[in-house]
Amino acid sequence: MDVRENEPLDRYTSFRIGGVADCLVMPGSTESLVQALLVAREEACPVTVLGGGSNLLIADEGVRGMAVRIGRRLNRITWRGATVDVQAGASLPALAKQALQRSLSGLEFAAGIPGTVGGAIVMNAGAHDGDMARLVQWVEAVHRDGHVATFGAAACRFRYRGSRFLDEDGWIVTRAVLQLTPGEPAAIKEKMDAYLGRRRRTQPLGSRNAGSVFKNPPGDYAGRLIEAAGCKGWREGQAEVSTLHANFIVNRGDASAADVLKLIQRVRAAVQERFGVTLELEVGLIGFADRAKGIGV
Numbered sequence: 001m002d003v004r005e006n007e008p009l010d011r012y013t014s015f016r017i018g019g020v021a022d023c024l025v026m027p028g029s030t031e032s033l034v035q036a037l038l039v040a041r042e043e044a045c046p047v048t049v050l051g052g053g054s055n056l057l058i059a060d061e062g063v064r065g066m067a068v069r070i071g072r073r074l075n076r077i078t079w080r081g082a083t084v085d086v087q088a089g090a091s092l093p094a095l096a097k098q099a100l101q102r103s104l105s106g107l108e109f110a111a112g113i114p115g116t117v118g119g120a121i122v123m124n125a126g127a128h129d130g131d132m133a134r135l136v137q138w139v140e141a142v143h144r145d146g147h148v149a150t151f152g153a154a155a156c157r158f159r160y161r162g163s164r165f166l167d168e169d170g171w172i173v174t175r176a177v178l179q180l181t182p183g184e185p186a187a188i189k190e191k192m193d194a195y196l197g198r199r200r201r202t203q204p205l206g207s208r209n210a211g212s213v214f215k216n217p218p219g220d221y222a223g224r225l226i227e228a229a230g231c232k233g234w235r236e237g238q239a240e241v242s243t244l245h246a247n248f249i250v251n252r253g254d255a256s257a258a259d260v261l262k263l264i265q266r267v268r269a270a271v272q273e274r275f276g277v278t279l280e281l282e283v284g285l286i287g288f289a290d291r292a293k294g295i296g297v
Contacts, residue, residue: 001025001032002073009062012069013053014114016208017257019062019287021048028073030142030174037172038146040066047144048286049172052089054115055123055211059287060257070118074174082180083137088118088173092125100192105183106135108191112199114211118173122165123282124158128195132178133158140175141165148174161215161282204242208251213264214279222271222279223247229270236263261288 003025009018023045027033040047046065050056053069074089082104086095092115096107109130113120120132121139136158139151157164165171199205214222226232226246234241235252237259242248249260268279 001027001029001036003036007067009050009053009058009067012050012071013056013058013210014208015057015210015251015255015260017060017251017255017260018056018058019060019257021063021067023066024069025066026069026071026073030074030140030148033068033070033074033142033172033174034146034148036066036068037142037144041145050286051119051122052091052114052116054119055282056284056286057210057257057260059285061287063287068172070116070172070174075116082182084178084180085175086117086178087175088116088121090117091115092117092120096192099180100185100188103183103185103188104180105188106130106178106180108188108195111192112196112205117176121156121173121176122163123161124163125161128191131158133163135178135180137177137179139165139173141171141173144170144172202245204244204248204250207242207248209242209248210283212247212282213249214247214268215282217277217279220277221247225271225275225277225279226267229267229274231267231270234263234266236260236266239263241267257288261285 005023007021007024009021010016025036048063048067050067050069052071071089074087076087077090078085092110092113095117096110099107109126109128113125124131124133136153139156142148165173216222223246231241232246233243238253238255239259240250240252242250249263271277271279
């Protein structure tokens with residue numbers, strides 16, 4: 001287990017934004033995570049879970065107490081035929097690539113989605129009519145009080161961009177078993193290439209961003225509403241609403257978390273005023289005051 005004090009968190013997020021954590025813990029096993037959580041509980045130390053950092057905005061003030069990053073130290077992947085037992089810190093695109101190499105279908109949608117398997121499960125990540133909920137057999141998670149539990153697919157309560165692990169703050173996903181389907185390699189690759197090509201054409205993949213900022217409202221697309229409200233290209237400091245895809249905010253240099261948050265609030269207000277639609281955040285906010293969290297996480 002890697003433990004670092006007074007650790008800058010900007011290097012651990014795709015936004016490259018974020019203050020300092022009092023203590024950053026990067027566990028290498030479920031057991032070491034349990035150990036860290038028990039120590040935090042004994043010392044009455046608050047715990048914040050970062051995951052892989054691909055869909056997070058961390059406050060400039062940083063994180064007090066213990067921050068837990070589920071990443072490369074917890075990334076084992078074990079294949080058993082069409083079933084894969086995968087730890088939460090494994091890369092989702094890397095897992096999709098391995099599935100292709102084994103002629104297994106089901107993860108084509110994940111080829112271009114950055115982040116970890118654990119984060120994808122928490123958010124029920126998806127695209128192109130696919131999502132994690134369709135693949136999960138069961139999930140292992142650690143509660144912040146230190147006990148470990150497993151949840152079948154139904155018990156995970158998956159929904160559009162959410163699950164019980166997003167709703168119930170006490171759980172940290174550590175491992176999952178996914179069921180894929182044997183397929184034709186050429187067809188799987190064709191789908192993955194098509195999805196990746198579309199992402200490259202329509203999303204600012206080479207920039208510092210945290211993916212889709214807002215969830216799509218029922219029957220519509222957040223990006224369409226934001227663009228129609230005239231928000232493309234809006235800026236706060238070095239934070240900009242992408243001119244390629246309006247549901248992305250990009251860090252053009254040294255944008256602060258405060259810049260990004262102001263831009264999120266402006267965009268949300270513009271869409272509300274123009275269309276009467278309240279956009280809900282897909283990006284997670286960490287280290288902000290309660291009033292900031294109230295904008296739609």
